[in-house]
Amino acid sequence: MSVTAAAGFRAAGVAAGVKSSGAKDVALVVNDGPLSSAAAVFTANRAKANPVLWSQQAIAGGSARAVVLNSGGANCFTGAFGFQTTHRTAERVAERLGIGAIDVQVASTGLIGVGDEAFRAAVLHGVDLAAASLADDGGEDAARAIMTTDSVPKQAVARGADHGQAAADGRGWVVGGCAKGAGMLAPGLATMLVVLTTDAVAPADVLDRALRAATRATFDRLDSDGCMSTNDTVWLLASGASGVQADEAALTAAVTAVCDDLAAQLQQDAEGASHDITIEVTGAETEDDAVVVGRSVARSNLFKAAIFGNDPNWGRVLAAIGTTDAAFDPYAVDVSFNGVRVCHAGEPDRPREEVDLAPRATSILIELHAGDAAATIRTNDLTHDYVHENSAYAS
Template structure:
């Protein structure tokens, strides 16, 4: 049910013919109110797709009544014509719902640098609107898939209110957000400032700690909408906790379905002089292709971990570094620790722990290994 689990939302997902294979490619999530509070975070990439440029504008009044999402084309790097396409998409939805285009956000995902087939989208919008129901969440989640092998949905329950979410994304999971589109809905009564701050806190601790391949998309968008339909006021703390749970579950689903990966790797960095140092070290390890290949080869190659750490400006002494793979401390004090033969990396989950012995801060970054299938998907599939 995902985005339609909370009261006050309808959704739909249909095949508009944007994808050549005839799979669902157009989704809608509608907020029926009574509140239309909204917040969003977007890619920090300076090359932003037209739908991101559009949605950044319409979210400024902290209100949305609908989000339309398409797969089959990113509408990125398409110039003024591409922006006009996004605008037209929003206007078409707005006309069908008898609202203003300023209350319609647009999300797109797929190949960069090609125009969308606008005639197919405008033709399909009336059907999309007509099919939107309180049971349509799963259809919407399916319509936004690209190389995802399954739809991603999550739900968390509060005291008289609910948060639901859907996500797509299987590659380019990187900082600042992943190539992912996420829509989160809630029937709680919450102010715009609280929703915005809760969303930034939740995404900062979840999606922003995901770094599958170090690449950052032009289209990443996370939108949260609150309908207030439960009639229950929430306070920031429990709402943010529940929102973080939903974001964490979606993030783990994204990681689990990352293109071609055979291992899910958590990199816990502790003993850092600052949280930023911990993030920098974790991310640098996560992006090191030699480390990622080693995990694919089930080799607990701690030397590559140290070589990666050594390229950062974090505070540490090389001869104070400890590294564990799945609880076996293979590197102690920057040198040889327990025998690497004791480490078993045959399972899908791999835990790497680094202690910088330079302070009290820590964080965890999640990533994947680098495999033949990653290369295959990204050499054969254009995005």
């Protein structure tokens, strides 16, 4: 279970014909309460899909009873017809559940510009099927139904205080979630749809602060290919079914742990990647500086191509960070690849031959020696497979 790990939630994932492959393509997550507290963060892209425009308005009051999601079409740049499709989708969910359309959050993922009558009919059919299939253990099906180029579903569930398995159960409440995303992974939440659930008792303002703190340190620091989606959304819904009031700090820690695990899963499933690269920046004057420095490397195609070729080219790291306005002396920087310091104080250090870049997991340490702040950015290498997959995405 994932989104249904917390009490008070049911979910379903069905094949409705949105995808020509016959795979599951419509998911529904329902909060049975007693609470309907909710918060969400949306893509920072000015080009927002119709479901984002709807959901931003609908959740303004801090409440949501259901999230309906489809894969196989982004319903973005589909004009008035597309927004009407989103509205009708929310209305159909509301009819099936006996709630108001304003209580329904809507999400789509897939090819931009898809939104004809056949798409609408398939999504509405999927709503009917999903509403009839809701189950306490439907989280797995829901996670599969939101996949596009994902190779595996992303879920985050565990019991007790074991945050290492991406969930939290503290003093009687649980946090769980599911996510999709494999391409267009960049800040602005990364290209993904994420539904997080908890049975803790928490008002919308607490959920909002917890969610924003969590996404800031996790999803917003996943920068796989520097491309920002039009559909990104992360929700946090609280049912209150545990009857336990959550301490805000504990809830924030739990939500962050779940988001961090899901972000790692997104990184590991990035389109075409052969290396999962963790860029740790230490010794920065501020945390923002550390993020800017790490992101500059994550977005360097030269650096990413070098990693694909198993080349510990530390010169490309220094060239990238030198384009930022972060406070540091480029000639005081140390750079390590997989534990081998190849650059010290802006000069060559250990021989490049000592670096083994064969493993998929790749770590880069950049020590700025300018302060005490630090941050970590996740990215991937740039491969032939990534180019091929994205050149044929619409075919």
